[in-house]
Amino acid sequence: QTTLRDSADAIGKDIGVAVDVNKLQNDASYRNLVATEFNSLTAENAMKWNATEPSQGQFTFAGGDAIVDFAQQNDQSVHGHTLVWHSQTPSWVQNLSAAQMQSAMQNHITTVMDHYEGDVATWDVVNEVVSDSNGALRDSFWLQRLGEGYIAQAFQYARAADPNADLYINDYSIEAIGAKSDRIYTIAQGLANQDLVDGVGLQSHLILGQVPSTMEANLQRFVDLGLKVRITELDIRIPMPADGNELAQQKADFQRVTELCADLVDCSGVTVWGLRDVDSWVPDVFPGEGAPLLFDDNYNPKPAYDGVLAALGGT
Ligand code: G3I
Numbered sequence: 001q002t003t004l005r006d007s008a009d010a011i012g013k014d015i016g017v018a019v020d021v022n023k024l025q026n027d028a029s030y031r032n033l034v035a036t037e038f039n040s041l042t043a044e045n046a047m048k049w050n051a052t053e054p055s056q057g058q059f060t061f062a063g064g065d066a067i068v069d070f071a072q073q074n075d076q077s078v079h080g081h082t083l084v085w086h087s088q089t090p091s092w093v094q095n096l097s098a099a100q101m102q103s104a105m106q107n108h109i110t111t112v113m114d115h116y117e118g119d120v121a122t123w124d125v126v127n128e129v130v131s132d133s134n135g136a137l138r139d140s141f142w143l144q145r146l147g148e149g150y151i152a153q154a155f156q157y158a159r160a161a162d163p164n165a166d167l168y169i170n171d172y173s174i175e176a177i178g179a180k181s182d183r184i185y186t187i188a189q190g191l192a193n194q195d196l197v198d199g200v201g202l203q204s205h206l207i208l209g210q211v212p213s214t215m216e217a218n219l220q221r222f223v224d225l226g227l228k229v230r231i232t233e234l235d236i237r238i239p240m241p242a243d244g245n246e247l248a249q250q251k252a253d254f255q256r257v258t259e260l261c262a263d264l265v266d267c268s269g270v271t272v273w274g275l276r277d278v279d280s281w282v283p284d285v286f287p288g289e290g291a292p293l294l295f296d297d298n299y300n301p302k303p304a305y306d307g308v309l310a311a312l313g314g315t
Pocket residue numbers: 044045087088127172203233281
């Protein structure tokens with residue numbers, strides 16, 4: 001019986017998991033499974049702005065550092081999440097004037113990326129900059145204060161901070177071809193023309209039975225821009241309680257998404273957004289839905305695990 005990790009290593013892909021620092025430090029079962037089954041880690045919360053710069057100029061890297069240390073002990077890479085977002089960003093940032101906000105953004109990107117240079121090789125530079133309606137830019141405080149140029153500006157600061165890092169634009173509901181992914185495509189194309197972006201992160205918070213039929217073509221069009229793609233936050237939620245048929249459908253869905261990445265040279269990998277179902281953000285935000293991950297609450301692999309394993313070529 002091979003692991004996800006061994007199978008992914010064999011085909012040169014990342015298989016990642018979003019991790020919680022407290023569980024990593026305090027739960028040996030959690031730690032062992034994360035180390036055994038995955039070759040890449042993303043901080044679920046610990047590298048976000050409210051964690052790394054809660055007060056202006058006061059940087060706190062303890063949580064992110066604990067994840068990096070764990071990853072290094074276990075020969076895992078770390079995907080950085082995230083530098084510029086509208087959520088989990090302290091109010092002190094949101095209340096700045098335009099000039100102050102731009103310089104705070106530069107200082108944040110520079111300081112965080114400098115701190116992790118050599119340890120974190122890929123970054124979600126901007127997260128969720130496109131809205132859910134008509135592909136308009138999200139009407140965030142970033143856009144309101146700085147105008148649409150803030151996106152390219154963030155990538156320029158990131159490129160300058162760590163020229164060796166792969167820089168991603170990351171968003172949800174961009175797995176299918178449609179207004180939102182079209183806008184991401186246009187933004188990515190503009191950034192690619194200036195050599196400011198290296199990849200597109202498709203979060204892939206999916207609904208059972210709804211892997212988009214256009215997902216393969218969508219990934220391909222980003223690759224055709226010369227970019228990498230990455231499935232950055234995969235989970236597939238089920239109306240609760242989940243029955244056997246639903247778990248079988250979930251297996252097929254996980255397998256399909258993972259195969260799309262495995263079959264695409266320029267797809268760097270797949271990260272699942274949490275270890276066990278009980279670790280997931282989904283039930284908090286979508287009451288009545290859940291069971292969206294690869295392991296049950298007792299650390300046992302679900303059918304979805306076998307789907308991912310098969311897609312990675314493991315048995
Ligand atoms: O840290 C506090 C803790 O002190 C407090 O006791 C507790 C009470 O609710 O809250 C804790 O903070 C929570 C934090 O997760 C850490 O557990 C926040 O309330 C909660 O809102 C936060 O949720 C995170 C969410 O992002 C915030 O937007 C989820 O864990 C995290 O999975 C989720 O991840 C996002 C990605 O970053 C971007 N894409 C979507 C994805 C899912 O929403």
